[in-house]
Amino acid sequence: MAYQLQFAEVWPHWEALAKGALYTLELTAVSTLAGVAVGTLGAAARSSRNAAARAIAGAYVELIRNTPFIVQLFFVFFGLPSLGVKLTEGQAAFLAMVINLGAYSTEIIRAGIEATPKGQVEAALALAMTRVQIFVHVVLKPAFERIWPALVSQIVIVMLGSAVVSQISAPDLTFAGSFIHSRNFRAFEVYVVITVMYLVLALFVRQLLLGFGRWAFRRT
């Protein structure tokens, strides 16, 4: 007997899908803000004069970039409680995503910082700006402008990777899919719908952030 596709079985659960998609978006939004902040600090450390700061930031980047996100997530959620750090699934998902995006964005932002023309810094020094002022106004903003497309791609990758947080029961879009699957046993239909929703979310987030970049880095 041939399998009959029955997408109609998925629609009664639209509320669960909407809630899951919203959770995925919220999780992505807050971890992006915190992750890019961590990445900025990491990049500052990576390009600082302090050898210890450079080494620590370098080790952090290599450690995170060379291990799977799911292992980082399990380590945070299952491993940290044995050190006395108890986290809810939402907090663990957030923390793991921040740590992950922080490492990738450190490398991306560092590339932007290193591309700063030397004369810009020298000119700022000649204007008697302090080191912090120079970093924020002369180095950082043009650096973000340069690397914005790469950073947007990485944020989208992290959002797609966040499907894994369903494994620690964080109620994201994939979790909603597993829930619906357990109710109607229509695995294929459910995951087709979820996959298409991720595709739409990825396009939406990408366009939103690229639009934000055009606005934030506009020339007046």
Place this chain on the structure above:
Amino acid sequence: MGNFSYWDILRNLLMAGVWTVALSAIAFVGGGLVGLAVLFLRTSRVPALRLATQGYINLFQGTPLLMQLFLCFFGLAALGIEVSPWVAAGVALTLYSSAFLGEIWRGCVEAIPKGQWESSASLAMSYFEQMRHVILPQALRIAIPPTVGFSVQVVKGTALASIIGFVELTKAGTMITNATFQPFTVYGTVAVLYFALCYPLSWYARRLEVSMNVAGRH
């Protein structure tokens, strides 16, 4: 169950790690072969083929790898084909890798100066002859560093196969944690083992990139 010494944990993880390596190898080789087809279609002279391949690439790059695994695992079963986690993971990771490798290699092919295409066309070479004798040998050189770099993504991607029940390093970590109640030690060791697999690849990719840049500056 008795007591687990650290050596027991490590030995079991290492045995499971063999499956991570095997699955990575299958996905990388399979992805490379399919990726080559993707490359040919993506750079073809027929617009419809280019467009269809673009869609294929966008689909795999714009959706979570976990969903791709689920669709292979549950989707093939729905079509009446019984699939083991092995087959589902191998197929999903092969397709995923092919989309990324095809796109990486397209960039390398497009980096070859247009004159190379034109002069080989003037020698009455067909599209495949141009690719085989003129373009690919040159593109291969610049393709090696990003290809090695992508292999790290493949190794990390195999960790998701644990979710559909394929017993590799991550799944073994979960199973051993359930038996020993030592998540910190076990997942810490799992992370170290992944690092041991991935870091040499990352390092090698970066070294190749630097050495080729230096060569390109002459």
